[in-house]
Amino acid sequence: MNGDINLPREAVITERIQDSQDTFTMRLSVSGVDRFSFLPGQFNMLYLYGVGEVPISIVPDGDSHNSFDHTIRVVGRVTNGLGELQPGARVGIRGPFGRSWPIDMAKGRDLLLVTGGLGNAPLVGVMEHLVKQRDEFGHVDLLHGVKQDAELIWHDRYQKWATLPNTRVLLTADNPSPDWSGSQGTVVDLFSQLSITPQNTTAMLCGPEVMMLAAIERLRGMGVVDSNIWVSLERNMQCGMGKCGHCQMGPKFVCKDGPVFCLSEISGYFGKKGI
Amino acid sequence: MNQEQKFLPRHDLDRLLQQLKEESYNCLGPVVRDGAIQYLPITDSSDLPAGVELDQVPAAYQLEFTDGDRLFNWSNGPQALKPLLFRPRENIWQVQRDSSGNLAFSQADESVEPTAVIGVRACDLAALELQDRHFLVPGAEDPHYKKRRDSLLLIGVDCSQPSDTCFCVSTGDGPDLRSGFDLAMTELEDGFVLRAGTKRGQKILDALNLSAATETQLQQVAIQSEQATARQRRLLPDAGVQKLLLQRPEHPHWQNVAERCTACGSCTSVCPTCFCFSEHSETNLDASVSQQVREWSSCFIPNHSNSHGHPVRADIASRYRQWLTHKLAGWQEQFGRSGCVGCGRCISWCPVGIDITQEVNKLVEDTG
Ligand SMILES: Cc1cc2nc3c(=O)[nH]c(=O)nc-3n(C[C@H](O)[C@H](O)[C@H](O)COP(=O)(O)OP(=O)(O)OC[C@H]3O[C@@H](n4cnc5c(N)ncnc54)[C@H](O)[C@@H]3O)c2cc1C
Ligand code: SF4
Ligand code: SF4
Ligand code: FES
Numbered sequence: 171m172n173g174d175i176n177l178p179r180e181a182v183i184t185e186r187i188q189d190s191q192d193t194f195t196m197r198l199s200v201s202g203v204d205r206f207s208f209l210p211g212q213f214n215m216l217y218l219y220g221v222g223e224v225p226i227s228i229v230p231d232g233d234s235h236n237s238f239d240h241t242i243r244v245v246g247r248v249t250n251g252l253g254e255l256q257p258g259a260r261v262g263i264r265g266p267f268g269r270s271w272p273i274d275m276a277k278g279r280d281l282l283l284v285t286g287g288l289g290n291a292p293l294v295g296v297m298e299h300l301v302k303q304r305d306e307f308g309h310v311d312l313l314h315g316v317k318q319d320a321e322l323i324w325h326d327r328y329q330k331w332a333t334l335p336n337t338r339v340l341l342t343a344d345n346p347s348p349d350w351s352g353s354q355g356t357v358v359d360l361f362s363q364l365s366i367t368p369q370n371t372t373a374m375l376c377g378p379e380v381m382m383l384a385a386i387e388r389l390r391g392m393g394v395v396d397s398n399i400w401v402s403l404e405r406n407m408q409c410g411m412g413k414c415g416h417c418q419m420g421p422k423f424v425c426k427d428g429p430v431f432c433l434s435e436i437s438g439y440f441g442k443k444g445i
Numbered sequence: 446m447n448q449e450q451k452f453l454p455r456h457d458l459d460r461l462l463q464q465l466k467e468e469s470y471n472c473l474g475p476v477v478r479d480g481a482i483q484y485l486p487i488t489d490s491s492d493l494p495a496g497v498e499l500d501q502v503p504a505a506y507q508l509e510f511t512d513g514d515r516l517f518n519w520s521n522g523p524q525a526l527k528p529l530l531f532r533p534r535e536n537i538w539q540v541q542r543d544s545s546g547n548l549a550f551s552q553a554d555e556s557v558e559p560t561a562v563i564g565v566r567a568c569d570l571a572a573l574e575l576q577d578r579h580f581l582v583p584g585a586e587d588p589h590y591k592k593r594r595d596s597l598l599l600i601g602v603d604c605s606q607p608s609d610t611c612f613c614v615s616t617g618d619g620p621d622l623r624s625g626f627d628l629a630m631t632e633l634e635d636g637f638v639l640r641a642g643t644k645r646g647q648k649i650l651d652a653l654n655l656s657a658a659t660e661t662q663l664q665q666v667a668i669q670s671e672q673a674t675a676r677q678r679r680l681l682p683d684a685g686v687q688k689l690l691l692q693r694p695e696h697p698h699w700q701n702v703a704e705r706c707t708a709c710g711s712c713t714s715v716c717p718t719c720f721c722f723s724e725h726s727e728t729n730l731d732a733s734v735s736q737q738v739r740e741w742s743s744c745f746i747p748n749h750s751n752s753h754g755h756p757v758r759a760d761i762a763s764r765y766r767q768w769l770t771h772k773l774a775g776w777q778e779q780f781g782r783s784g785c786v787g788c789g790r791c792i793s794w795c796p797v798g799i800d801i802t803q804e805v806n807k808l809v810e811d812t813g
Contacts, residue, residue: 173588174538174552174588175585175586175587175588176537176538176552176587176588176589176737177538177550177551177552178538178540178550179550180547180548180549180550217540219540219542219548219735220542220726220728220732220735221726222724222725222726223724245753245754246754258546259546260542260546260547260548261548262540262548262550404752404753405750405752405757406748406749406750406751406752406757408722408723408724408742409722409724411585412582412585413579413580413585413587413720413722414721414722414723414724414739414742415720415721415722415742415744416721416723416742416749416750418744418767418771418775419757420691420770420775421691421771421774421775421777421778421779423779438691438692439691439694442694442695443763444694444757444758444759444760444762444763444766444767445694445757445758445763445766445767
């Protein structure tokens with residue numbers, strides 16, 4: 171990397187998967203290195219030649235040391251262009267950046283993972299850790315919500331996770347089609363199906379802020395304290411490493427101090443309008 | 446460091462500039478340009494603003510031309526050292542794309558020459574130290590900033606005439622130089638009392654071969670410092686501000702400021718500690734090379750906080766709150782001290798005269 175923290179590295183798209191109508195996965199490996207290490211919840215700044223950079227969560231590609239996935243929803247300028255790229259195309263990568271999920275702190279405890287939309291991407295790493303080290307944790311509930319069932323990606327992953335011992339996977343859609351087998355409603359509606367031990371549960375949330383705020387209210391109501399609730403946040407990010415100032419929320423740089431935060435660190439301002 | 450203070454007669458100031466040139470420094474100094482004082486290249490002491498004094502009040506910056514001899518008898522210009530190190534706009538890297546689509550990333554080239562800046566103020570140096578804490582975080586140093594930072598030699602001057610807008614006494618950063626200079630000067634009627642702050646500064650001082658400052662001259666320095674301190678009226682409250690700003694985001698006074706603030710971003714561009722930037726790509730015509738450009742940004746620009754296509758801080762009240770809260774509270778947690786060095790620039794360069802010290806005092810006084 172020749173010591174310049176600003177400089178991207180070249181990465182090659184080795185595979186492209188269309189996950190749903192507006193979401194695709196690019197499998198990447200960084201040119202000239204045989205190991206790309208990251209922790210669950212971290213992200214990269216992904217550069218599209220001549221257009222710009224966007225922050226994207228890193229999804230593990232099985233046990234590979236140098237290959238990883240970015241699963242991307244096409245919403246605007248950069249994501250549109252990234253969606254056009256085919257295997258063999260080159261992009262730029264800076265990262266991995268940010269703080270990861272508190273897997274070590276959660277060992278021996280029950281887990282409650284709550285995600286909405288593409289908020290499941292940063293938590294794939296946690297579930298894959300679970301696949302390998304299932305006995306490190308107690309009961310696991312994985313709740314995920316989408317708007318329409320056609321939006322649900324990673325069916326096979328969810329199926330695999332549902333077969334793990336002592337693990338419950340609950341899926342829901344706001345407006346499901348007739349052949350949807352999950353629940354109907356928001357991911358927070360699924361909380362009525364839970365029976366958790368509040369003191370022994372670590373909750374990890376990622377999705378739209380309104381969803382996380384609703385989930386936090388329910389969790390507090392159930393007796394889960396803020397120090398056991400973790401959230402992953404999104405803000406405008408230009409640099410990803412605590413320099414450009416855009417991602418600030420109160421005194422925190424979301425890119426560097428987060429994106430994963432313990433709720434008790436940010437409860438004074440998270441969810442307050444305009445902070 | 447040898448604390449011995451030397452005296453440089455006024456008519457010998459060019460010997461100092463000559464010495465800097467002999468040591469291969471480019472010299473920047475205060476020059477009157479476009480109605481304001483700016484750090485620009487100088488050849489000799491005749492480029493410096495002799496007799497210029499300065500009246501700064503909220504929303505106004507007015508130079509006064511007297512027939513006095515003093516060269517540094519004004520407080521500060523619209524920019525501190527920030528643009529010399531953290532450029533308003535620069536290329537940070539480029540990427541070349543060959544015909545098979547391979548990408549080669551490389552650092553943007555820039556040749557940097559040793560540069561001496563003369564006339565630097567205590568508030569400028571305090572702000573520089575804060576920018577260093579940001580851009581030179583160990584392990585995450587910005588190479589462009591670092592290169593220019595390493596090339597600087599800083600010759601400070603104690604402030605003899607703070608403006609009405611200055612409050613560096615209240616923030617503990619001035620009006621006398623505290624640290625961060627290579628060489629410090631105090632301007633008296635007939636010359637300059639010099640002291641070195643670093644080995645490099647000492648070397649220059651030694652080369653000038655000056656006589657020691659007299660007891661009388663040192664007394665004059667002390668009196669001038671007391672007078673400069675006593676001129677300052679504005680106070681930035683300290684105790685409790687951090688907590689108040691972070692915990693009372695719904696204070697009604699934010700709306701009061703928002704009704705006056707035009708969200709022009711002048712305050713963030715003149716503030717010597719603000720560090721926000723944006724990046725974008727610029728590609729040449731045949732699309733074989735693209736430059737990554739970084740440019741100053743401001744939390745007053747609506748899209749500064751764009752997330753999911755919408756600004757997190759949609760109204761002016763929340764953007765002013767971001768600016769002030771970051772400056773006085775966020776910095777404390779991020780860098781261990783307040784982000785305000787009391788230079789007063791945001792007060793004089795605000796087109797509607799919003800005064801950080803008054804607004805903070807309002808926020809502290811009436812708890813809403
Ligand atoms: C830490 C972090 C991790 C992220 N991980 C992922 C990830 O794994 N996968 C992923 O797809 N995205 C992820 N994002 C979001 C992603 O960075 C943005 O979607 C992306 O920056 C949009 O860039 P763009 O140039 O395509 O859109 P822009 O041109 O910037 O936006 C154009 C329009 O798109 C809409 N828009 C922009 N962003 C979003 C959004 N996120 N959702 C809905 N509408 C939007 C707006 O209406 C906007 O007007 C992450 C963001 C952060 C901060
Ligand atoms: S906030 Fe205002 S007075 Fe304080 S350092 Fe910035 S410009 Fe100067
Ligand atoms: S967020 Fe605002 S106050 Fe803070 S550094 Fe950026 S421009 Fe300055
Ligand atoms: S993304 Fe630049 S400071 Fe966080």
